[in-house]
Amino acid sequence: xxxxxxxxxxxxxxxxxxxxxxxxxxxxxxxxxxxxxxxxxxxxxxxxxxxxxxxxxxxxxxxxxxxxxxxxxxxxxxxxxxxxxxxxxxxxxxxxxxxxxxxxxxxxxxxxxxxxxxxxxxxxxxxxxxxxxxxxxxxxxxxxxxxxxxxxxxxxxxxxxxxxxxxxxxxxxxxxxxxxxxxxxxxxxxxxxxxxxxxxxxxxxxxxxxxxxxxxxxxxxxxxx
Amino acid sequence: xxxxxxxxxxxxxxxxxxxxxxxxxxxxxxxxxxxxxxxxxxxxxxxxxxxxxxxxxxxxxxxxxxxxxxxxxxxxxxxxxxxxxxxxxxxxxxxxxxxxxxxxxxxxxxxxxxxxxxxxxxxxxxxxxxxxxxxxxxxxxxxxxxxxxxxxxxxxxxxxxxxxxxxxxxxxxxxxxxxxxxxxxxxxxxxxxxxxxxxxxxxxxxxxxxxxxxxxxxxxxxxxx
DNA sequence: ATCATGCTTCGGTTACTACCGAACTATGAA
DNA sequence: TTCATAGTTCGGTAGTAACCGAAGCATGAT
Numbered sequence: 001x002x003x004x005x006x007x008x009x010x011x012x013x014x015x016x017x018x019x020x021x022x023x024x025x026x027x028x029x030x031x032x033x034x035x036x037x038x039x040x041x042x043x044x045x046x047x048x049x050x051x052x053x054x055x056x057x058x059x060x061x062x063x064x065x066x067x068x069x070x071x072x073x074x075x076x077x078x079x080x081x082x083x084x085x086x087x088x089x090x091x092x093x094x095x096x097x098x099x100x101x102x103x104x105x106x107x108x109x110x111x112x113x114x115x116x117x118x119x120x121x122x123x124x125x126x127x128x129x130x131x132x133x134x135x136x137x138x139x140x141x142x143x144x145x146x147x148x149x150x151x152x153x154x155x156x157x158x159x160x161x162x163x164x165x166x167x168x169x170x171x172x173x174x175x176x177x178x179x180x181x182x183x184x185x186x187x188x189x190x191x192x193x194x195x196x197x198x199x200x201x202x203x204x205x206x207x208x209x210x211x212x213x214x215x216x217x218x219x220x221x222x223x224x225x
Numbered sequence: 226x227x228x229x230x231x232x233x234x235x236x237x238x239x240x241x242x243x244x245x246x247x248x249x250x251x252x253x254x255x256x257x258x259x260x261x262x263x264x265x266x267x268x269x270x271x272x273x274x275x276x277x278x279x280x281x282x283x284x285x286x287x288x289x290x291x292x293x294x295x296x297x298x299x300x301x302x303x304x305x306x307x308x309x310x311x312x313x314x315x316x317x318x319x320x321x322x323x324x325x326x327x328x329x330x331x332x333x334x335x336x337x338x339x340x341x342x343x344x345x346x347x348x349x350x351x352x353x354x355x356x357x358x359x360x361x362x363x364x365x366x367x368x369x370x371x372x373x374x375x376x377x378x379x380x381x382x383x384x385x386x387x388x389x390x391x392x393x394x395x396x397x398x399x400x401x402x403x404x405x406x407x408x409x410x411x412x413x414x415x416x417x418x419x420x421x422x423x424x425x426x427x428x429x430x431x432x433x434x435x436x437x438x439x440x441x442x443x444x445x446x447x448x449x450x
Numbered sequence: 451a452t453c454a455t456g457c458t459t460c461g462g463t464t465a466c467t468a469c470c471g472a473a474c475t476a477t478g479a480a
Numbered sequence: 481t482t483c484a485t486a487g488t489t490c491g492g493t494a495g496t497a498a499c500c501g502a503a504g505c506a507t508g509a510t
Binding site: 005006007008009010011012013014015016017019020021023024058059060075078079081082083085086087088089090091092093 | 230231232234235238239240241244245248249283285304307308310311312314315316317318
């Protein structure tokens with residue numbers, strides 16, 4: 001009783017449908033304006049403004065001013081992880097959406113989680129990266145191996161440069177649909193970007209869903225074979 | 226927008242202070258009666274009854290009837306994990322309790338998480354178990370090694386028998402205070418039980434806090450040296 | 451300067467829900 | 481049977497907060 005951090009305060013913030021929709025919209029790692037988020041949540045701009053102020057005060061969101069726009073994004077990967085965790089619990093406890101939506105299977109297949117690949121494809125890719133010895137390690141402390149650096153270099157990803165950024169190079173992130181891990185961090189971000197650059201996959205407009213082209217899927221499989 | 230499981234519905238359940246207090250009280254894995262939970266949450270029995278009905282309907286709690294008592298417990302380890310995750314976010318985002326409470330340091334040191342050891346000591350123990358080759362593996366898929374079976378056998382823990390239970394033998398669980406993993410599952414549960422049996426540690430009454438005796442701490446260190 | 455756009459603040463309404471008192475059901479003990 | 485304990489259901493109250501319209505800034509374009 002009354003021990004530890006104030007769980008209820010944070011959960012209550014996530015518990016409002018409008019705020020939850022805004023946060024979900026930000027799960028793909030993009031930064032969105034207040035107007036865009038208002039549209040996502042289906043409420044007016046002034047209501048949105050109030051919600052965003054509260055989320056920012058709680059440090060769940062980070063804001064960047066650019067001209068007369070204010071861009072909001074999740075304050076960190078850990079926020080995205082908790083959101084995914086809650087989705088997992090919602091799915092497991094049968095608390096699905098009233099109207100499940102036809103997009104759900106596609107969402108389970110492949111989606112953006114913050115800025116990296118999640119879903120069935122994301123988990124599969126992570127498994128392959130490990131099986132091929134490109135990454136190794138325990139728990140959250142996964143690292144890119146020497147062979148891994150060569151592998152990423154062939155994709156024009158400079159691991160050395162990424163390693164010097166403030167952001168963790170290589171992390172794992174729990175998947176709500178698979179309940180297993182996929183790769184995150186700077187490497188996860190760059191890896192996904194390459195998929196788009198190569199034209200192997202594209203993102204559905206205004207959605208977290210990622211679509212692979214038939215050829216892209218094949219080339220991706222070959223890359224990680 | 227409106228993709229994936231209904232995150233807000235679950236979060237709203239966790240967002241009420243009374244319900245959050247009840248769930249927190251159940252984090253130590255015990256099963257408590259409605260009356261006990263009413264006391265924990267600081268509300269009357271009839272209010273509690275309503276909350277518990279909702280939590281059970283959402284499959285966050287499981288109930289067992291025994292005579293005229295109804296014992297409530299968390300429906301699974303995953304619920305405890307999400308609660309710990311939310312606590313981590315609350316701590317990280319500065320959303321601490323209004324009155325931090327003098328017990329917080331003790332809680333960070335060693336506490337019960339569902340039915341296994343968490344906090345600084347829990348994370349340390351898990352590190353040692355891995356360093357000694359008692360457990361090995363990646364991610365959530367950790368396993369007890371051959372040497373590990375011998376190690377646990379010396380503690381009168383029959384890994385073979387536990388492995389045949391429905392419950393996962395060896396899992397990991399994320400720690401809100403350390404933001405690192407500790408050991409859970411049937412092994413984690415038995416391991417903690419041994420600490421109590423040996424008198425190395427005892428649990429504080431009506432709390433998740435675990436106190437190690439001076440000798441117990443020494444013997445525990447020696448065991449995992 | 452004037453206008454348009456993006457966002458915030460203020461005020462009032464509405465809807466929700468946590469809460470408790472009181473009455474009721476169910477199980478067990480004497 | 482009678483009483484006590486554990487818990488649920490019902491009804492009414494009260495506090496909260498989500499919501500929008502309107503007005504008010506602030507920045508950028510013309």
